[in-house]
Amino acid sequence: MKYFTLQELSDSDTAVRMNIDNEPDKDAVENMRRLIDIVLDPARELFGKPIKVNSGYRSSMLNEIIGGAKHSYHLCGRAADITTGSISANRRLFAILRKLPHKELIWEKGGIWIHVAL
Template identity: 50%
Template sequence: MKHFTMGELCASTTADAHNIKNTPPLQEAGNLKALAENVLDPLREWFGKPIYVNSGYRSPQLNRMVGGAPTSQHMKGEAADITTGSKAENKKLFDYIKSNLPFDQVIDEKDYSWVHVSYKRDGSNRKQVLKL
């Protein structure tokens, strides 16, 4: 992991505010590492500017609290919601991921308010492109 730390992939103001432990188990930590090495770090290398993680790993308790899907890949450490702080720049990230990187899902969330990207380290990536 070159440009992202495990701490930022697990950080949550909601978890902090509600005293929820959001430390990933070993399997999930390995998945986060694979996500960073295969998608997030290459994306950052290409982009050349900071990319921020809004939401990475979520413990089941945290996922319920934030209204995440019961089968959310965030709970598996396979997903991150990322942003540059700009919808136009987020669209660039989305388009680059879609065309150049391995991924399971890439989702345009709320007209590029952020980009959800997931990656399965077992290689069974579906390359789903979605808009929510």
């Protein structure tokens, strides 16, 4: 792991605000590490600028509260919602991600963020 941390993949303002446990278990941590090493870090390297994680790991309670999909990859630490801060730069990031390994790659809400899962 070079650019991204496990911490930023499990940090959640909503969890803090609502006092929800969002501590990943061992398997989730392993998945988050893979996501960083195989997808997020290489994407960041190719993109050349910081990428923000809006949402990474979600405990089932957190996922339910924010209305996430029931069998979302976020639940097992395999997904991240990321953004560069602008739709045009997200477009460039999306093109980079298409060439990297992934199970899901979704252009969300007109490109406000990108969902990527491994």
